[in-house]
Amino acid sequence: MSEQEAAFTRQADGQLAVDGLPLKTLAERYGTPLYIYSDAALTRNWQAFARHWPAPHRLCYAVKANSNLAILQRLAQLGAGFDIVSGGELARVLAAGGDAAQVVFSGVAKSVTEITQALTAGIGCFNVESLAELDRINAIAADLGCIAPVSLRINPDVDAQTHPYIATGLKANKFGIAMDDAVASFVYAASLAHVKVVGADCHIGSQILSVDPFLDAAQRMLDLVAELARRDIPLQHLDMGGGMGIQYQQEAPFALAEYLQRLQALVKEQQPHLTLMLEPGRALVGNSGVLVTQVEYLKRSADKCFALVDAGMNDLVRPALYQAWHDIVPVHASTEPQATLVDVVGPVCETGDFLGHARHLAVKAGDYLAVMNAGAYGFTMASNYNTRPRAAELLVRAGQAHVIREREELQQLWKDERLLP
Ligand SMILES: Cc1ncc(COP(=O)(O)O)c(C=O)c1O
Numbered sequence: 001m002s003e004q005e006a007a008f009t010r011q012a013d014g015q016l017a018v019d020g021l022p023l024k025t026l027a028e029r030y031g032t033p034l035y036i037y038s039d040a041a042l043t044r045n046w047q048a049f050a051r052h053w054p055a056p057h058r059l060c061y062a063v064k065a066n067s068n069l070a071i072l073q074r075l076a077q078l079g080a081g082f083d084i085v086s087g088g089e090l091a092r093v094l095a096a097g098g099d100a101a102q103v104v105f106s107g108v109a110k111s112v113t114e115i116t117q118a119l120t121a122g123i124g125c126f127n128v129e130s131l132a133e134l135d136r137i138n139a140i141a142a143d144l145g146c147i148a149p150v151s152l153r154i155n156p157d158v159d160a161q162t163h164p165y166i167a168t169g170l171k172a173n174k175f176g177i178a179m180d181d182a183v184a185s186f187v188y189a190a191s192l193a194h195v196k197v198v199g200a201d202c203h204i205g206s207q208i209l210s211v212d213p214f215l216d217a218a219q220r221m222l223d224l225v226a227e228l229a230r231r232d233i234p235l236q237h238l239d240m241g242g243g244m245g246i247q248y249q250q251e252a253p254f255a256l257a258e259y260l261q262r263l264q265a266l267v268k269e270q271q272p273h274l275t276l277m278l279e280p281g282r283a284l285v286g287n288s289g290v291l292v293t294q295v296e297y298l299k300r301s302a303d304k305c306f307a308l309v310d311a312g313m314n315d316l317v318r319p320a321l322y323q324a325w326h327d328i329v330p331v332h333a334s335t336e337p338q339a340t341l342v343d344v345v346g347p348v349c350e351t352g353d354f355l356g357h358a359r360h361l362a363v364k365a366g367d368y369l370a371v372m373n374a375g376a377y378g379f380t381m382a383s384n385y386n387t388r389p390r391a392a393e394l395l396v397r398a399g400q401a402h403v404i405r406e407r408e409e410l411q412q413l414w415k416d417e418r419l420l421p
């Protein structure tokens with residue numbers, strides 16, 4: 001967000017550093033590709049929310065953005081709840097010391113196993129995405145002899161004006177229950193013996209740069225809350241999801257404080273008893289991480305120059321998947337005098353395997369590059385495509401680098417595979 005300071009800064013000697021540690025030194029010591037996160041940035045991002053979000057309002061960090069245990073641990077220490085989308089994410093939150101009661105469970109296709117696991121752990125709330133799911137939760141809770149706290153995810157049908165693959169609040173999207181069906185769905189939920197309706201939620205998309213779609217969605221949700229109150233279905237909380245955008249290139253995201261304050265003002269005016277919840281992912285972790293990669297080769301032809309680097313779409317898929325822009329900068333001042341237009345591409349056998357096209361870079365083989373703002377949806381979307389071990393992850397805290405995930409070993413990649421007898 002606009003008020004967030006950069007954690008990765010250029011020192012007087014030309015080195016890009018985090019907390020005074022040059023990234024080049026870290027890359028040489030731990031190898032590349034290497035994800036490096038800044039605890040100071042994470043903490044600052046958290047505080048940018050927390051400052052304007054007094055209790056009892058709550059923040060449930062969207063685990064999918066970056067689910068490393070140490071990141072979850074730090075956020076739990078800062079006071080975060082968690083928004084999860086799988087039993088795996090729930091297990092991670094618990095392993096990191098998170099409180100099950102502060103967990104909300106989103107996701108369109110929760111399995112019997114996952115619902116059972118979540119009820120047994122005592123999670124705070126299911127964000128239910130369909131009536132079929134509601135029936136399943138009710139039946140499992142009946143078997144377990146408990147009552148499941150539920151919120152219904154309503155699709156407010158607002159256009160978040162973001163990339164079509166990460167817009168989620170339109171009628172055409174697979175998420176949530178249509179606003180037209182919302183009242184009837186709540187009436188049905190309230191009639192079930194083993195669920196307790198505690199809230200309503202929505203999530204209109206990701207990387208949203210204007211506050212208007214959020215406030216538009218909030219007003220629609222508040223109208224629904226008012227209608228439900230008239231029908232004697234009082235709600236305790238309204239969860240407006242995540243989606244707050246960050247600056248990757250020239251975008252100008254809205255001021256976070258403005259959104260948080262205007263949202264609270266709306267609620268205070270119309271439904272003062274409601275607790276508000278948000279599920280930020282990217283806005284907490286996006287700018288707190290970089291992916292460091294080394295240039296293996298330069299390949300020049302008459303009209304093209306490729307920097308072939310050791311990180312690929314399997315390490316950071318966002319450019320390939322969404323044509324997303326990430327700044328790519330040298331980690332240290334290059335001895336190459338001439339900046340040229342370079343396509344920064346990975347080793348994966350796909351034409352779509354690129355990190356950045358036509359970048360102005362002074363670069364030579366052996367140089368390290370930092371792919372910026374890679375803290376969200378970076379490592380969590382990484383794969384082993386082309387039998388490439390996933391990168392190591394470091395968290396720098398108070399000037400010290402901690403390995404928070406070891407680089408994968410090749411043997412780990414096929415340890416569960418079996419040759420035929
Ligand atoms: C239900 C839900 N909540 C929260 C998030 C987090 O979104 P963001 O990282 O854009 O804040 C997502 C992902 O878009 C989501 O689907």
Ligand SMILES: N[C@@H](CCCC[NH3+])C(=O)O
Pocket residue numbers: 166206207318376377
């Ligand atoms: N993975 C997407 C965000 C989608 C979030 C999923 N609800 C990204 O990298 O931008």
